[in-house]
Amino acid sequence: MDIFYPIQLFSDWITFDIFNIEATTHLGVSVNFFIYDSLKIIFLLLIINYFMAIVRHYLPIEKLRNFLASRKWFGLDYFFASAFGTITPFCSCSSIPLFIGFIEAGIPLGVTLSFLITSPLVNQVAVVLFAGLFGWKITILYVISAMFLGIFGGFILGKLKLEKYVADYVWQIKSKKDENASIKIPFRDLIKTFWQEGWALTKKIIPYVLLGIAIGAAIHGYVPAGFFENYIKADNIFAVPISAIVAVPMYANAVGVIPIMQSLVEKGIPLGTAMAFMMAVVGLSLPEALILKRVMKIKLLVYFFGITTINIIIIGYLFNAFVK
């Protein structure tokens, strides 16, 4: 049985009995969809954010960095960096200190970039939204693709020997070691801290989630099935690259984009095309470029964006070809 069935019953009750909207109208479908999806996703977010606050406490990014810097990994480090990118929460405000922190610890540039590519694409919130809206199979494929993007992209960038295009001052910075975690917190207080952290994050993203779901719900209720097929033919060879390239300068959080993307796919946009669009919106953007410009010279930035875009396009084609 679907564990979300009670939520469906509840949203049916609200929509059809309390609001008294006909189930067959566009409005009825949209409102019902909105209530169901918002409740389900907020519920999942609360749980996962609590859980991730615990993970973050025991595995802070500083520890992961020290692990990567601790020895030579002979290529495995690309995999680890990308995997760490999936479990760490990521805010674009952190990309500069992260970049410098990794480089300063002696982690190779390519490995650092692996982390930077995967991190915004996969986080607990994106995974919850994907799983809630697309199901687990597509979620797992998505996570694997994002990791592939990071590992492969970082590997190529690492082989290109671009170290001289890192802003010069980055190499001079020296950090103090082992200055963290100055206060020891008793376990009883920790439980409260986790809750506060998890709740703070959930609260912050709820408006974006609701906005995304609202737009998704409107598309779900009002746009006729198969509507987009008239405009974007599934076999149009240029659809994937165009979606990706158009999306590169744009920025939106994964949280807002995924519900909209789900509704578009449902109405006939091929999954790979939508996925390429979403990955380019979330992973690359003009604001991100401006932030990274402070630590990268223009040539490195161009390579970083160029190679990631090409890989996103490849992933888009693979999804269109193999995932039904």
Place this chain on the structure above:
Amino acid sequence: MQIQVLGSGCPTCKKLFELTKQAVEELGLKTEVEYITDIQKIVEMGVMSSPVLAINGKPAISGFLPDVEKIKETIKKFI
């Protein structure tokens, strides 16, 4: 006591600065809250996620935006 908020100038960091000022005021402290956007300072502290709330030069909260109560609690531990 020295209270600093460090960030790369993003909205979350500014918000933490505002909240910290509010927390200091509500606690009736005379301390001035410092807002630092110099990335080097953040990295020198050994922290890699921003924003950072640092007390007496050491990071106390980093990587997420706490509410005022949490900030007050954290500051109180150092009084």
